[in-house]
Amino acid sequence: MTTTTPTPAPAATAKISVQEVSKTFPLRGEDFVALDRVSLDIADNEFVTVVGPSGCGKSTLMNVLAGLEEPTSGRALVDGKDVAGPGPDRGVIFQQYALFPWLTVRKNVEFGLKVAGLPAAERRERAEHFIRLVGLDQFADALPKMLSGGMKQRCAIARAYAVDPSILLMDEPFGALDALTRVTLQEQLLETWSREKRTVMFITHDVDEAVFLANRVVVMAARPGRIYDVVDVGLPYPRTEEVRLSPEFARLRNRVWHSVYHQTPALNAQEG
Amino acid sequence: MTTTTPTPAPAATAKISVQEVSKTFPLRGEDFVALDRVSLDIADNEFVTVVGPSGCGKSTLMNVLAGLEEPTSGRALVDGKDVAGPGPDRGVIFQQYALFPWLTVRKNVEFGLKVAGLPAAERRERAEHFIRLVGLDQFADALPKMLSGGMKQRCAIARAYAVDPSILLMDEPFGALDALTRVTLQEQLLETWSREKRTVMFITHDVDEAVFLANRVVVMAARPGRIYDVVDVGLPYPRTEEVRLSPEFARLRNRVWHSVYHQTPALNAQEG
Amino acid sequence: MTASTPRLARNGPPPGAPAAAAAGPRSGRDTGAAGQPGPGRPTRRRPPARTLLLVLNACSIVAGVAIWWILSLNGFQFPTPPEVVEKAVQLGRDGLLRQDVLASLGRVLTGFLLGSAAAIPVGFLMGWYTVARGLFEPWIQFFRTIPPLALLPLVLVLMGIGELPKVFVIFLAAFLACVISTYQGVVSVDRTLINAARVLGAKDGTIFVRVVVPASTPFILVGMRVGLGSAWATLVAAELLAAQVGLGYRMQQAQLYYDLATIFVGIILIGVLGLVMDRLLLLAESRLTGWQERR
Amino acid sequence: MTASTPRLARNGPPPGAPAAAAAGPRSGRDTGAAGQPGPGRPTRRRPPARTLLLVLNACSIVAGVAIWWILSLNGFQFPTPPEVVEKAVQLGRDGLLRQDVLASLGRVLTGFLLGSAAAIPVGFLMGWYTVARGLFEPWIQFFRTIPPLALLPLVLVLMGIGELPKVFVIFLAAFLACVISTYQGVVSVDRTLINAARVLGAKDGTIFVRVVVPASTPFILVGMRVGLGSAWATLVAAELLAAQVGLGYRMQQAQLYYDLATIFVGIILIGVLGLVMDRLLLLAESRLTGWQERR
Amino acid sequence: STDSGAASGDDGPVAVDFGYIPDFNGTSLLAIAEDQGLWEKHGVEVTTSSFTNGPLQIQALGTGDLDFGYIGPGAFWLPASGQAKIVAMNTLGQADRVVGQPGNEAMEDLRGKTVAVPEGTSGDMILTLALRDAGMTRDDIEVVPMEPAAIVAALSSGQVDGAGLWYPALATVKEQVPDLVEIAENSDFEDEIAFPTAFVAGNDVVANEQEKVDRVIAALREAITYRAANMDETIELTAEFNDLDPADVAADAANVQVLTLEELDALTEDGSVDTWLTGMVDYFVDAGQLSDPVEPGEFYTADQFLSAGQGAR
Ligand SMILES: Nc1ncnc2c1ncn2[C@@H]1O[C@H](COP(=O)(O)OP(=O)(O)OP(=O)(O)O)[C@@H](O)[C@H]1O
Ligand SMILES: Nc1ncnc2c1ncn2[C@@H]1O[C@H](COP(=O)(O)OP(=O)(O)OP(=O)(O)O)[C@@H](O)[C@H]1O
Ligand SMILES: [Mg+2]
Ligand SMILES: [Mg+2]
Numbered sequence A, B: 001m002t003t004t005t006p007t008p009a010p011a012a013t014a015k016i017s018v019q020e021v022s023k024t025f026p027l028r029g030e031d032f033v034a035l036d037r038v039s040l041d042i043a044d045n046e047f048v049t050v051v052g053p054s055g056c057g058k059s060t061l062m063n064v065l066a067g068l069e070e071p072t073s074g075r076a077l078v079d080g081k082d083v084a085g086p087g088p089d090r091g092v093i094f095q096q097y098a099l100f101p102w103l104t105v106r107k108n109v110e111f112g113l114k115v116a117g118l119p120a121a122e123r124r125e126r127a128e129h130f131i132r133l134v135g136l137d138q139f140a141d142a143l144p145k146m147l148s149g150g151m152k153q154r155c156a157i158a159r160a161y162a163v164d165p166s167i168l169l170m171d172e173p174f175g176a177l178d179a180l181t182r183v184t185l186q187e188q189l190l191e192t193w194s195r196e197k198r199t200v201m202f203i204t205h206d207v208d209e210a211v212f213l214a215n216r217v218v219v220m221a222a223r224p225g226r227i228y229d230v231v232d233v234g235l236p237y238p239r240t241e242e243v244r245l246s247p248e249f250a251r252l253r254n255r256v257w258h259s260v261y262h263q264t265p266a267l268n269a270q271e272g
Numbered sequence C, D: 001m002t003a004s005t006p007r008l009a010r011n012g013p014p015p016g017a018p019a020a021a022a023a024g025p026r027s028g029r030d031t032g033a034a035g036q037p038g039p040g041r042p043t044r045r046r047p048p049a050r051t052l053l054l055v056l057n058a059c060s061i062v063a064g065v066a067i068w069w070i071l072s073l074n075g076f077q078f079p080t081p082p083e084v085v086e087k088a089v090q091l092g093r094d095g096l097l098r099q100d101v102l103a104s105l106g107r108v109l110t111g112f113l114l115g116s117a118a119a120i121p122v123g124f125l126m127g128w129y130t131v132a133r134g135l136f137e138p139w140i141q142f143f144r145t146i147p148p149l150a151l152l153p154l155v156l157v158l159m160g161i162g163e164l165p166k167v168f169v170i171f172l173a174a175f176l177a178c179v180i181s182t183y184q185g186v187v188s189v190d191r192t193l194i195n196a197a198r199v200l201g202a203k204d205g206t207i208f209v210r211v212v213v214p215a216s217t218p219f220i221l222v223g224m225r226v227g228l229g230s231a232w233a234t235l236v237a238a239e240l241l242a243a244q245v246g247l248g249y250r251m252q253q254a255q256l257y258y259d260l261a262t263i264f265v266g267i268i269l270i271g272v273l274g275l276v277m278d279r280l281l282l283l284a285e286s287r288l289t290g291w292q293e294r295r
Numbered sequence E: 001s002t003d004s005g006a007a008s009g010d011d012g013p014v015a016v017d018f019g020y021i022p023d024f025n026g027t028s029l030l031a032i033a034e035d036q037g038l039w040e041k042h043g044v045e046v047t048t049s050s051f052t053n054g055p056l057q058i059q060a061l062g063t064g065d066l067d068f069g070y071i072g073p074g075a076f077w078l079p080a081s082g083q084a085k086i087v088a089m090n091t092l093g094q095a096d097r098v099v100g101q102p103g104n105e106a107m108e109d110l111r112g113k114t115v116a117v118p119e120g121t122s123g124d125m126i127l128t129l130a131l132r133d134a135g136m137t138r139d140d141i142e143v144v145p146m147e148p149a150a151i152v153a154a155l156s157s158g159q160v161d162g163a164g165l166w167y168p169a170l171a172t173v174k175e176q177v178p179d180l181v182e183i184a185e186n187s188d189f190e191d192e193i194a195f196p197t198a199f200v201a202g203n204d205v206v207a208n209e210q211e212k213v214d215r216v217i218a219a220l221r222e223a224i225t226y227r228a229a230n231m232d233e234t235i236e237l238t239a240e241f242n243d244l245d246p247a248d249v250a251a252d253a254a255n256v257q258v259l260t261l262e263e264l265d266a267l268t269e270d271g272s273v274d275t276w277l278t279g280m281v282d283y284f285v286d287a288g289q290l291s292d293p294v295e296p297g298e299f300y301t302a303d304q305f306l307s308a309g310q311g312a313r
Helices: A060-066 A105-115 A118-135 A151-161 A179-196 A207-213 A243-244 A247-261 B060-066 B105-115 B121-133 B148-163 B179-196 B207-215 B243-245 B247-260 C016-030 C045-075 C083-093 C096-126 C130-144 C149-159 C163-188 C189-201 C204-215 C217-238 C247-256 C260-289 D017-028 D047-073 D083-094 D096-128 D128-143 D148-159 D164-190 D191-199 D204-215 D215-238 D247-256 D260-288 E024-035 E055-061 E122-133 E146-156 E171-178 E203-208 E210-231 E230-240 E247-251 E261-269 E272-287 E302-313
Strands: A014-029 A030-042 A047-051 A075-080 A090-093 A167-171 A200-204 A216-221 A227-232 B014-027 B030-043 B046-053 B073-078 B089-091 B167-171 B200-205 B215-220 B226-232 E012-021 E044-050 E067-073 E083-093 E096-100 E114-117 E143-147 E164-166 E181-185 E196-201 E256-258
Touching: A014 A060, A014 A200, A014 A216, A014 E012, A030 A060, A030 A075, A030 A090, A030 A200, A030 A227, A047 A060, A047 A207, A060 A090, A060 A167, A060 A200, A075 C260, A090 A151, A090 A200, A105 A118, A105 A151, A105 C204, A151 A179, A179 A207, A179 B247, A179 E083, A207 A243, A216 A247, A227 A247, A243 A247, A247 B014, A247 B179, A247 C130, B014 B060, B030 B060, B030 B073, B030 B200, B030 B226, B046 B060, B046 B207, B060 B073, B060 B089, B060 B121, B060 B167, B060 B200, B060 E012, B073 C130, B073 D017, B089 B148, B089 D191, B105 B121, B105 B148, B105 D204, B105 E114, B121 B148, B148 B179, B179 B207, B207 B247, B215 B247, B215 E256, B226 B247, B243 B247, C045 C083, C045 D128, C083 C096, C083 C260, C096 C130, C096 C163, C096 C204, C096 C217, C096 C247, C096 C260, C130 C163, C130 D047, C130 D215, C130 D260, C149 C163, C149 C217, C149 D215, C149 D260, C163 C217, C189 C204, C204 C217, C217 C260, C217 D128, C217 D148, C217 D164, C217 D215, C247 C260, D017 E256, D047 D083, D083 D096, D083 D260, D096 D128, D096 D164, D096 D204, D096 D215, D096 D247, D096 D260, D128 D164, D128 E044, D128 E096, D148 D164, D148 D215, D148 E146, D164 D204, D191 D204, D215 D247, D215 D260, D247 D260, D247 E143, E012 E024, E012 E055, E012 E210, E024 E083, E024 E196, E024 E210, E024 E230, E024 E247, E044 E210, E055 E067, E055 E196, E055 E203, E083 E203, E083 E210, E083 E261, E083 E302, E096 E122, E114 E122, E114 E146, E122 E164, E122 E181, E122 E272, E146 E164, E164 E171, E196 E203, E196 E210, E210 E230, E210 E261, E210 E302, E230 E247, E247 E256, E261 E272, E261 E302
Parallel strands: A047 A200, A047 A216, A090 A167, A167 A200, B046 B200, B046 B215, B089 B167, B167 B200, E012 E044, E012 E067, E114 E143, E114 E164
Antiparallel strands: A014 A030, A014 A075, A216 A227, B014 B030, B014 B073, B215 B226, E067 E196, E083 E196, E083 E256, E096 E164, E096 E181
16 A cells, blocks of 8 residues: 555545655754654545554644645645645644634634635524534633633534534544543544544544544554554444443454554554 | 631641632623632642543642632632742642743753752753653753644653652643553652652543542532542552552542542532 | 832733732732732722722823923923913913814824734735735835935925825834834744634635734734834924924924923823823723733 | 735745745745645755745845836936945045944944843833833833924933933834833733743742743844834934934935935935844844744 | 906916915015915915925925925025025024123134034024134034034033024023123124025926916015014014914014015115125035035026016006
8 A cells, every 4th residue: 555656646545645754853953753654545434543652743644634734755645636735624623722812612613614604693503503512602702711721622622523524633632621521522523423424533642542433543653753553443333332341342452552552663564 | 627717727737728719710791610619638748639520620729729820719728828829849730731932841841940049060960850751852952842742741741840849730741641651650750759758739530540649539520610529549559550450449440430420410519 | 120029019911820910909009918818808800900000100190290390490491381281271272282183183093094004914915925025024124214304305205295295104104113013923923823724724814814913913002002102203204294283383383483382282292192092002902912811 | 815826925934834835935936836745855945935035125125226216217306326326435435434334333223222121121010010010101102202303402401412312312212112012022921931930939030031031022023123213213313413423414414415315325324224233133033933833 | 356466367366385484584474465465466376385494395396396485594505506496585584693601702712612503504604604704614613513402402501612593592592591692693794694584486487487476476575565564463463374472473573684675676686685695605605515606696586576576566
């Protein structure tokens, strides 16, 4: 699947195709390799989770797909076309939330809908729905500075969901949430995903979460940032509490855990 | 333990004493009650973890103790004295990191040492040590904007550790870290704590983490924010992998989980 | 400046957070109990700080007037405050004052509003597009260093002696002061917010209106405050160009006769009008930047 | 302004992030391949954008000079560019120019540096302490609206006719422009950073030097840029006070003799010197604010 | 309304833009003409614009924004250098002085001392003349160029030893420094030079709009007659025209030598005016403001002034 010649998208059916993407940042005069020839295809309607140690390049990879960072070399394709910048087809939830501090929760959620030109009534209704979904109804008119960390994160989730993108790029979206809220939102996400056919790339540092949600878990390694392992999760959907307690889940969980924490350093195992 | 008359610190030995603290914020013209008559004593050298649903007032409580928010009513005492503002005796790790963006990792970590007037050589050495501790040695000269989310968090941890405060107030300090880094830092924290006699208040949304680290787990409830339950953890230190797998751990874990997720709403159960 | 003085009251947006927030108004009312809140004591909000501010403003103004009075009694040939007041009353009775104030206010307001309004999009274009920046910047910098007096001949040649050149000189002063600030605001906007808008589908125009402008409001308001000052300070130069009425004109005329009282009336009126407009801007600011973390 | 035009090059700190970051320099060199990076194609860094900027600056200046030339040939009584150059050469040969430039540069630099240096602590005091704000603000606002010309007699009485009053007038202009901006910068500092410093044990003084100043650098630099413009623009007024030498003095004298060529030499020199100093400030800025997320 | 004006054609009133300086010299004739209906009488519709100096008016004449303007003696070199034409003489200034702080009785006493002067004004002129009279040059004193307002402050506070300035500014100084010494005044130089004020017109106006110039001069001539005869009313009218205190205007007028129309005509006819102008041209050439001497006839339209007078009668 990894080709070195830049021919147009070899996997024609891939919704997202990352081809030999490298990304370096200047650091103390040298080039720091944040991504080293990463290749990965994500099929339409696939749910891929990405795990890996802190600083291994997960966010960088997501930014490349979002069109916010340009790869130093290699190509990133969405729907067979080179990523030429961000667009509302790819919803993004940022690790640092990036709420507009001067807008209330409601207006933050409505932002994308306003850009898309939805009429006010419809906008309001949609926003209302997603605000309720993340449990912020009481704070719909609060400014971000009045929200707790977890509430900010939920607001960012509602904002991304509201524009109804076909691809969701989520960077540790449930990281600041307590376990119960997290489980609720996990279930909602899976439910929406399976009903509305979305393609999801979901970064997390919670191995359980990664296995529980995904069709495939991508394990990344650091220094240089690269794909170390890809674990296919054969578990059936819907993923119930039962699935979570199944031995197969435990096996996969251990497999991923192993991949993450017993990486032979700098092994060049591109299995994407 | 909860007294309604504001007599001076009833529990004279308590390192930290929160007495009937309420905190309201103005929200859409009304008063939003973020903390409702919270009372809590933390003994010297105690390790208390705080769990609770998103937005239940954990960060607000911590800010009151740090001297960054003034309670609307009630008192917060540290060492028997009213909290009159922040000070280097109480190290704080903020939920949103709050790194100085214009300083390198090293300079961020050295900040508190510089304020304390340490000579340059000693400063550098101490900073070096804590940067290594959190695994940022390669990034000592990088600016915060060049760090990943987890790296920023680790930098904030190193900065707080470096000033060697007798009280540590930590707001979801390991929230953005992958499981392995998290476990390492948990062990380090416990090790330092038991060796150097610190008092720790540690907010987390990970129930396992809360039980694994604490002498006592404080469970908070939302709307209004209040203490719902306090669970004494009788497990021995050092907390090993063995402890984590013990049935007692599982029992406590379930107990806390239950307290958090099966709260009878608005039940006024101040057991703090 | 090096140590926190507990006696010093703090401003509304207090950097020292709660203890300080409380310290401000309280020590202002001399309870001096900063950071030692008694139990159950309710926090009082803004008004005291605002009152304190007004009281201090008043003190400061009284002190200033006193210094002036003392100077004028000590051999300096200033008119004394009563003389100036008398002159103001006299001019007011003649209806001149009203006429002058209206004429000058009209010019300053027009020039200032047009200047600020132009500065915001130009600042944006300069911040975002190298082409715009490359083309505009040398001239903006260039004209900023030229005293308005030196521009008068040029303006006269190009625009004659009607209202246009007067408003233009003021416009230019306000625009040049504001555009630098807006430009800096535009380039200082946090990139993550722009990225957030982009991934929600926003294009440059929308980002400008909905992200860049709100995010750089503090800068734009600095620009407007500075521009407002420049606009008033340029008034006298503008009214050198064949004005028949206006505060600047009245002051020049008075200068021909060494009528210092009238000059003082003019200076004080200009100062007061400038101050009032500045307060209005500040009011707008506190409305517009209430979302900032600092409050 | 409403749609992203791919042909428009972007500035260094590109809001459109990578695609745009690449678009800037590239479309500037007319490859027009914005956002369509070929595989393996290495990104090129800043220099092209900087070169483009210089080219555009040059174009803009050439165009400005051309307009001037055309105007001067079309009946406006300006001297033509060659006449001005000739005059400059002549003045340069006499040694007058060097003398004037040195005198004026000395005054402007001294006044500007002192003004900016004073504005930063005063802005901080005003931002943090209600007392300071209440006392200073009315006067700062008041003096900002007064044209420097009107201040001359007062300054003369208080400071005589030496270098001091000249430098003081310039100092005042720079100070008043800079202090507003610094004040705004101080009150806009993110509270979480101040909290972070406090919990690390920092007191007001330390917080000012180590947190407030760096965090408000963008504002302080706006203030300094605006103050620099004001300083130069006030030069002519300052040199009305018994100057024997200096660009402003030279221009006034030329005005008496209707020697437009010399006036133009003065204007252009002031503009160019201002521009050079502004570039130096910008250079300082890019050093000092490199930590911002925007880059 | 134009039937009594001999100069008026049948083509209705002509529009005229007139610049002035709001002091007695600059305004009195305009105030009279307006009050007495002289403009209508001569078929001109005047729009007046106030300026604070001559050079800006001269420039506005050049751009066509003004047709006529008023200048003081310090700006006479501008018409002399071809920027405009003088169309009528107005008054003779007697307000200029060289003053010294108490103890400085003569120019010699100012040697090596600081003397403030507003460059390019009549104050500058009288200082230069006084220096020349005393056999000194500018290098013998320390000349400090300053704004008039600054000079008042400098003199009052003793920052300078002397100055070339004028009344009523000096009156303000005298309040602080009663013993201020007047070292030289206009009348000291009567024989060599005068300090006239004048009305000017744009070169194009003089060349192409004879009719307009004629009507305006005619009106000014009548106003000159009125002014000489009714000084008190003139002061009142001037004060009213400029919204000024009549007392201020009276103080201003006290230092002005007002000429009757007959005197003006006679001085023009017998060449006295040409002598003044030649003296001024020489002065300006000396001072470097003019590169070459010019004949007064080149920039003063004496004939037209006189003929407009004839036509009006
Ligand atoms: N602008 C930059 N300049 C230099 N280095 C950078 C920059 N941005 C990211 N990096 C580096 O790239 C590496 C990958 O960062 P990235 O944010 O992708 O990590 P991550 O996998 O998301 O980590 P985390 O789980 O902690 O968020 C890090 O080592 C980081 O230091
Ligand atoms: N400045 C403010 N204005 C209004 N409401 C506020 C303000 N600050 C906090 N709150 C409210 O107080 C409540 C408690 O906030 P807090 O940050 O303490 O929650 P938390 O327990 O830390 O939550 P999380 O786990 O999500 O961080 C929230 O509902 C929040 O909306
Ligand atoms: Mg990340
Ligand atoms: Mg929190």
